[in-house]
Amino acid sequence: MPFRAPVPEFKFMLDHVVDFAKVSETDRFAEAERDMIDAILTEAGRMCEDVLAPLQRSGDLEGAVLENGVVRTSPGFAEGFGKIAEGGWISTSADPAYGGMGLPHTVTTVVNEMMSASCLSIQLAPLMSQGQIEALEHHASDEIKAVYLPKLMSGEWLGTMNLTEPQAGSDVGALRTKAEPNGDGSYAITGQKIYISWGDNDFTENVSHLVLARLPDGVPGTKGISLFVVPKFIPDESGAPGVANSLKVVSLEHKMGLHGSPTAVMQYDGATGWLVGEPHDGMRAMFTMMNNARLGVGGQGVGVAEGAFQHALAYALDRKQGRTPVGGGDGTIIDHADVRRMLATMKADIFAARSIALACAVAIDMTTATKDAEWKARAAFLTPIAKAFGTDTGIAVSEMGVQVHGGMGFIEETGAAQYSRDVRVTAIYEGTNGIQAMDLVGRKLMDGGEAAYRLLDEIEANAEAARGTLPELAEPVWEATETLRETTEWLVAQGDMNDRFAGCVPFLKGFARVLGAHYHLRAAMGEGGTGARTKLARFYITRMLPEHAGLLAHAMRGAEDLYAITADDLAL
Ligand SMILES: Cc1cc2nc3c(=O)[nH]c(=O)nc-3n(C[C@H](O)[C@H](O)[C@H](O)COP(=O)(O)OP(=O)(O)OC[C@H]3O[C@@H](n4cnc5c(N)ncnc54)[C@H](O)[C@@H]3O)c2cc1C
Secondary structure, eight states: OOOOOOOHHHHHHHTTSTTTHHHSSSSTTTTOOHHHHHHHHHHHHHHHHIIIHHHHHHHHSSEEEEEEEEEOOOHHHHHHHHHHHHOSSSSSSSSSGOOOOOHHHHHHHHHHHHOOOOOHHHHHHHHHHHHHHHHHHHHSOOHHHHHHHHHHTSSEEEEEEOOTTTTSSOOGGGGOOOOOOOOOOSSEEEEEEEETTTTTSSSEEEEEEEEEEEEETSSSSSGEEEEEEEEEEOTTTTSSSSESEEEEEEEEEOOOOOTTTTTTEEEEEEEEEEEEEEETTTTHHHHHHHHHHHHHHHHHHHHHHHHHHHHHHHEEEOOOOOOOGGGGOOOOGGGSHHHHHHHHHHHHHHHHHHHHHHHHHHHHHHHHOOOOOOHHHHHHHHHHHHHHHHHHHHHHHEEEEEEEETHHHSSGGHHHHHHHHHHHOOOOOOSSSHHHHHHHHHGGGGTTHHHHHHHHHHHHHHHHTTTTOOOOHHHHHHHHHHHHHHHHHHHOOSHHHHHHHHHHHHHHHHHHOOOOOOOOHHHHHHHOOOHHHHHHHHIIIIITTTHHHHHHHHTTTTTTHHHHSSSHHHHH
C-alpha cells in the first residue's frame, strides 16, 4: 500500500492546534512564511512517498551487512540518502552560514516524522547528522565548525553519536573510553563503543563520530567526561578526507528490526580526535545533541504509527469477513465495531502524540527566537513526554495494526509486522522511556512544578473558552487537568525521589493523556465544533482520556509497596 504523506493534517495542526503563527511572527523566523513552509512540506512529502517509502521493505529484507570490515548498506539506500541530502532535509534548521536552511525546528520535526513513516531505517541517518550538527554549532571551535559543518549539512559526510559501552548504557558516567593529549592539540581516543547507529556506510565520503571519553584528569562519573569529534578519515589541510583514522567497525548487531540501519560495535585504537567544548564538559555538549534527538526519536514513533495506521486502514477497507452490522451486511471488516474501535484508537493517539511533538518543537523555536526562560522551560518539560509518549504510541499503534490484519499481520509480506519490529527500539534508545519519565518527575519538577502548572493553567483556560460551544468535551478536559494538578502537587511534595520514580511512568502517560485531550479539544474548536476532527476528539475524550485517572492514581502510590515485593517474591 503506497504511503501518503499527511501534509494537509500537518497544515491544520500548525494553524489550529499548536499555534505555529507565533513562531512566524518572531524576527528570527520572519522569513518562514506559511506559503513557503507549505511548499517545503509538500516537497518533502513527495520525496517520502516516491523515494523513501519504496525502500522500507528492501531495507528489512536485505539489511546492512559487514563484509571484510566494510559496511554494505541496503539496496537503494545510497540513492535515498542522496535525495534526502539534495532536498536539504538534513539541514532544514541548521545555520545558513554553513549551508543550512535556518528554518524553524518545527519544520524539521514534520519532515523527520514523514521520513520515519516512510522508512525508519534510513531516516535514522539524517537524524544522527542533525544532532551532531546542533552540538557542533553550539560547542565546537570555529576551526572544527568550518571543516565539519558544511560537509555534514550537505550530506557528503555522516554524523554518529557514541555514548554507549558494554558497562555504560543508561549510566553514561560509567564509560571507560580514554582520551590522551597528543601534544599537538589533538587527542588519542581508545575504547569500545557499542550499538552505534549508522557507525559506517558505503555512501558518504567520510563519517564524523562524536565520542564521549575521559581525559587523564577526568574525575569518575559524568562530571569527568569530555566530547571529541573523531573522523573516519582525518581531514587534510583542504578539509578533504585524508588518511584513515585508527578506528573500525568490529561487528554489526543482529536486531529484531531496523535492519536497514547498521548498528555497530566500534573500536577506537588511539584514534585521533579533537575536543568539542571545554574539557570535562562533554555531557553538556552531548545534551544539546540528545535533546534534539529525543524529540526526533519521539517523532520516529509518531511517524511509524502513521505508516502502520495507513496500512491497517487500507487492509480494513479491503478485507471481507462475516456479516457486518452496517453497510447492508456485506461490508469489509472496517464495519465491525471492534475493528472500527481499533482504527479510531490508532488515529486518535497519533493525533495526540503528534500534537505533543509539534508543541515541543514550537517551544524550541520560541526559545531560539526570544530566549525567553518560560519557553525554554516549556520545551524542556515537553521533551521527555514527546519522546516517551511518541514512541509508546508508535509501539501501541503498530501492534494494533498487526491485530487489524488478523493472521496477515503475522505474515511478513503485508509489512504490518515490520512497523512493529522496527519501532520497538525507539522506546529504548536515546534514553529509555523509564529514564525519560524519571527526568520528568526529577529535573523537570525541580522548579517546584512551575513549568507544569503554567501548562495546566493554559489547558484549563482553553477548556474554559470551549465550555460555551463544546461543553461535553470541555468539562472532562478541565476535570482531568485538575486531577493532574493534584498529582503533580503530590509528586512535588515528595522529598524522597524514589517515591517519585516509583510512579514516574504512569505519571508521564497520564500527563500525555491529558495533553492529548487538550489538543483534540483545540482541533474540534479549530473546525468549529463539527466534522471529522470533532468526532475524533469526542472519541478520545470520552473513551481514552478516562485512562488518566487510573494512571495518576498509580503515580501517587510511592515506592514502599513496590519494594515490599522482594526479589525473592518475584522469583517465586
Ligand atoms: C538499535 C539500537 C541503536 C542504538 N544507537 C545508539 C547510538 O547511536 N549511540 C549510542 O551511544 N547508543 C545507542 N544505542 C544504545 C542505547 O541508547 C542504550 O541501549 C540505552 O541507552 C539503554 O542502555 P542499556 O541497553 O545498557 O540498558 P540498561 O541501561 O542496562 O537498562 C536496562 C533497564 O534498566 C532500566 N534502568 C537503567 N538504569 C536505571 C535507573 N537509574 N533507574 C531506573 N531504571 C533504570 C532501563 O530503563 C531499562 O529498562 C542504541 C541501541 C540500540 C538497541
